Amino acid sequence: MATKTSTILRRALLYVPSSSPKFLEKSRSLTVDTVSYDLEDSVTPSQKASARTNLLSFLSTPRPPNITELSVRINAVSSGLALSDLSTILEAPNLDALVIPKVNRASDLHFITDVLRHKLPERHSSTPTTRTSESSHPLKIIALIESAEAITNLNEICRASPYLSGLIFAAEDFALDLSLTRTPGLLEFLYARSAIATAARAHDLPSTIDLVCTSFRGPEGLKTLEDECLQGKGLGFNGKQCIHPSQVEVAQRAFAPGEKEVEWAVRVVVGDEKADAGGRGAWTLEGKMIDVPVVGKARATVSRAELCGIDVDAIREKWKDQEPE
Numbered sequence: 001m002a003t004k005t006s007t008i009l010r011r012a013l014l015y016v017p018s019s020s021p022k023f024l025e026k027s028r029s030l031t032v033d034t035v036s037y038d039l040e041d042s043v044t045p046s047q048k049a050s051a052r053t054n055l056l057s058f059l060s061t062p063r064p065p066n067i068t069e070l071s072v073r074i075n076a077v078s079s080g081l082a083l084s085d086l087s088t089i090l091e092a093p094n095l096d097a098l099v100i101p102k103v104n105r106a107s108d109l110h111f112i113t114d115v116l117r118h119k120l121p122e123r124h125s126s127t128p129t130t131r132t133s134e135s136s137h138p139l140k141i142i143a144l145i146e147s148a149e150a151i152t153n154l155n156e157i158c159r160a161s162p163y164l165s166g167l168i169f170a171a172e173d174f175a176l177d178l179s180l181t182r183t184p185g186l187l188e189f190l191y192a193r194s195a196i197a198t199a200a201r202a203h204d205l206p207s208t209i210d211l212v213c214t215s216f217r218g219p220e221g222l223k224t225l226e227d228e229c230l231q232g233k234g235l236g237f238n239g240k241q242c243i244h245p246s247q248v249e250v251a252q253r254a255f256a257p258g259e260k261e262v263e264w265a266v267r268v269v270v271g272d273e274k275a276d277a278g279g280r281g282a283w284t285l286e287g288k289m290i291d292v293p294v295v296g297k298a299r300a301t302v303s304r305a306e307l308c309g310i311d312v313d314a315i316r317e318k319w320k321d322q323e324p325e
Contacts, residue, residue: 008140008165008206009068009307010034010239011255012248013099017042018051018072024058031066032248033239036099038073039085048081052088059092071097071142077108083115090119095139097165102173103143104150109160112141116163124163140165142207146173151195158203166207167200168241169193184224186211186231197236210237216244229254256308257301265305266315267322268298275324283324290324 013034016027019042027035037058043051055072063070072089075081077100089095100112116124116139123138141163145151158164171182171189180188189211200208210232215221225247229240233255240251257265267285272295275283282291306312 073099076102106160146170154199171211265301
């Protein structure tokens, strides 16, 4: 099982083609939780080698100031290109995570883990513990789930590496595998998405990143994106893949707690602290029963709000005099 890393925030994961030095340089101005510099689908076979070189050069220069996490999507283990990708990009000093496509079975992540331990042993102990893993800053692994085989192997995949930090649902490849047609309501993906979110939670993985929204141009495209984000959030996802910078702001807003959500959560936390001091295990707020599960969700919401930069202290000050009913 992966190490708990609840402070990770990946509301938006934006793909940037590594074959284009222009796009790499433009990414410096982005404000986004995670960028995944792509060596896979957006790079043609003839450009793979030059893309690796471009990316190593880019990741060896000072970090972009407003990108929290720098990741690289390598080619799939089954492609035969993964080792060449890793041999180059693992030399980069500014690399936080690897996005691994087409993870169908645990052995795919065993391979990645073995390479990390061989290439970067100082960051990836062969006998990691929670304490040593955190102090050595190992590269995190995020696995793309793209097939029926992967869905059936989710438990084994989630246990495959101590560096696994999240799952991503690749809807288009999944649709290809099952001969599905994507529809606006996305009902054809309901089982797969629910299985991914549930497995990630069961194994304490901090990130569940939902499918790409293929609409992004104009107000209608951004409305579709927002609707998809809220639907995914309702299924247990906490982030969204993005294929264009215009999608980032919408995704990061959607996957951050809303203003009313945070205020209610703070009120619950403040009230519960006073109820606990008074020896009360359950109480009410505006006629609604507040018990342990409700308080747990409220605390999680407050923690996520703080990660998202929301001024929780100001809201606490506003409701400091609230008493449990």
